[in-house]
Amino acid sequence: MQRILIWDLPTRVFHWTLASCFAVAWFTSEGDRWLAIHVFAGYLMLGLAGFRLAWGFVGSHFSRFSNFWFSPKVALRYVRDVLQRRAERYIGHNPAGSAAIYLLLVMVLALGASGVLALGGDEQHGIAADWFSFDQIQLIKQVHVLLAKVMMLVVVGHVTGVVAESLLHRENLAHSMLHGYKVAPAHTPRARSKASVAFVMLLVMIGFCGWWFAYAVDRQINSQAWHGAPKAETAEAPHVRFVGKVLPDHTLWRKECKVCHTPFYPALLPARSWERVMAGQNEHFEPNNDLEMDPQTVQAVLKFLVDNAADHHFTEAAYKIDRSVPTTETPLRITETPYWIGKHRDISDAVWKSPRVKRKSNCAACHSDADAGTFEDGAMQLPKSEP
Ligand code: HEC
Numbered sequence: 001m002q003r004i005l006i007w008d009l010p011t012r013v014f015h016w017t018l019a020s021c022f023a024v025a026w027f028t029s030e031g032d033r034w035l036a037i038h039v040f041a042g043y044l045m046l047g048l049a050g051f052r053l054a055w056g057f058v059g060s061h062f063s064r065f066s067n068f069w070f071s072p073k074v075a076l077r078y079v080r081d082v083l084q085r086r087a088e089r090y091i092g093h094n095p096a097g098s099a100a101i102y103l104l105l106v107m108v109l110a111l112g113a114s115g116v117l118a119l120g121g122d123e124q125h126g127i128a129a130d131w132f133s134f135d136q137i138q139l140i141k142q143v144h145v146l147l148a149k150v151m152m153l154v155v156v157g158h159v160t161g162v163v164a165e166s167l168l169h170r171e172n173l174a175h176s177m178l179h180g181y182k183v184a185p186a187h188t189p190r191a192r193s194k195a196s197v198a199f200v201m202l203l204v205m206i207g208f209c210g211w212w213f214a215y216a217v218d219r220q221i222n223s224q225a226w227h228g229a230p231k232a233e234t235a236e237a238p239h240v241r242f243v244g245k246v247l248p249d250h251t252l253w254r255k256e257c258k259v260c261h262t263p264f265y266p267a268l269l270p271a272r273s274w275e276r277v278m279a280g281q282n283e284h285f286e287p288n289n290d291l292e293m294d295p296q297t298v299q300a301v302l303k304f305l306v307d308n309a310a311d312h313h314f315t316e317a318a319y320k321i322d323r324s325v326p327t328t329e330t331p332l333r334i335t336e337t338p339y340w341i342g343k344h345r346d347i348s349d350a351v352w353k354s355p356r357v358k359r360k361s362n363c364a365a366c367h368s369d370a371d372a373g374t375f376e377d378g379a380m381q382l383p384k385s386e387p
């Protein structure tokens, strides 16, 4: 018996990066706050799975699929043998471990694909932006969450197996996945460490990381740095360029509606609400607040409002606002729609009363893209409360 290199360096780098990415993705999955990190981990997992599929054909002896290609029956029999404490020791992947590897690879691909689709649908980001309606996306998101839970189960099964195996054969399997060595008969084929491939992998990952932070996360950081500047209610919010879609614009609407506040983008209310708002233009939200728009202008502005209203689900917010308002109701205010109320429930009174906010309808105080109408997560920032 000798100490022999079994797991080549790329396989080990793959293994531990994938495990870390899954942990990161798991803990950043709640809410939108860590979405950029979550998506980063997800894309990286997809890339790693792609690498492993190729490595299964060109990697060193024990990393090749041909070395651990067992039938499910053999895998089940192996689990039974482990339970009866009479399983034989494998130098490479044992049949149960192999089953876990294939399952995990399939799960990563399915999770990645459903994640890309959900991101495209919900946030209008990435390659799949615009592929599906918001209704279909809700389903895809549920599938994504379900797959993640199934993958967690497989991970738990895999770890349990590793622990059981390690106890049974008195060898630390997790540790050998770290340094690559196992004690094996002298004739066992040796892996070469393949530092060059591991180096290229690391370079690609670091490059991806750098690109991600420059391109995607930077949008968030930029918009967060923005909160320092006080915003006058009538000032136009700075445009933040997003990878998401650019919404239709209308000069007359902008001109008429930005006089007193950020023009509320049409997608924030259903069409019937806009009809009511415009019908009441001679007493616009406050007594004697007459917009004094002539009928032609009203017609043109109303057409733009209705054509892009929440009913058309152009944005995530539009979809969710539309779904939250009962069809029997016609709210006049965005700030009275159940979705808006739910999203802003946790904001403290002190913030609402701070001089930079003053009123709920001052969307631009906290959403740097209010003017553009996109209301992206990355463009959102609570103003620092005044000392
Ligand atoms: C003369 C000033 C003025 C003009 C011009 C104006 N508004 Fe307003 N708007 C107000 C005031 C004042 C409020 C009440 C703000 C508040 O209570 O927070 C308001 C509130 C609103 C609200 C409700 C916001 C909420 O959810 O609380 C909507 C919707 C709205 N305006 C739409 C429009 C549209 C559409 C136009 C362009 C056709 C427009 N406004 C032009 C003064 C104006």
Ligand code: HEC
Pocket: 032, 268, 316, 317, 334, 335, 343, 344, 347, 351, 352, 357, 359, 360, 361, 362, 363, 364, 365, 366, 367, 375, 376, 377, 380, 381, 382, 383
């Ligand atoms: C005092 C700051 C503040 C003001 C003013 C404000 N918001 Fe928000 N808004 C937030 C915060 C914080 C969140 C995130 C809540 C969360 O996700 O838990 C949010 C979330 C949202 C979302 C959901 C975004 C998403 O994708 O999750 C929409 C849409 C939105 N706001 C629209 C508006 C509109 C329209 C206005 C003006 C009528 C407005 N907000 C005014 C702070 C504000």
